[in-house]
Amino acid sequence: MNNRKLVDTLLRSPAFHRGVQKVHKQIHQLQHGKPPEHYGGTNLEEPGRNGGVKSFIALFWEELKSGHRPDSKNKK
Template identity: 45%
Template sequence: MVFQFLLLRNLEVWLTTRLLRSPVFHRMVGRVHQKVQHVRHGIPPEEMGGTRQDKNGPGLKQFFAYFKEEIRDQMKGNPPNKL
C-alpha cells in the first residue's frame, strides 16, 4: 500500500515537472493570459497595428486648444504653472 502511494507520488512529480518544462504548455498559458487581459482591458494599440491616431481626433484638438491657451497666457504675463 505504501509502495503504491510512493510510486504514484513519484509519477505525479515527474509528470508535473515535465509539464512545467514544456514550451507548449507555456505558450498555451501565455495565450490564455493574453485573452484574459484583452477581455479585461481591451486590445492595446500596439497589437492593433501601431499607435497612429486620426489626424482630427479629440487628442489633437485638445492639444491645440491647450497650446493656444498657453501662448495667450505667456503673452499676458501670467505664470505658466496651472496645477
C-alpha cells in the same frame, strides 16, 4: 510515473508555457481591451512634418491660438 514526475515534465514543456501565455493574453485582452498596436498603433505625426521639438511647439501654439479665442456669443 508518479505525479511529481508528470508535473515536472509538464512544467519543462515549451508547449505548456506557450499555452499558458496564450490564455493569459486572452484574459488580459478581455479585461483591458486590445492594445493600440492591434489597431495599427498611434501615429501623431502628419506626413508633411518631420516631428521633433519644432513640430511640437508649432502644434502647441496652434492649439493655444484656436482653443483660447474668446467667444463673442457668450459675452454679456
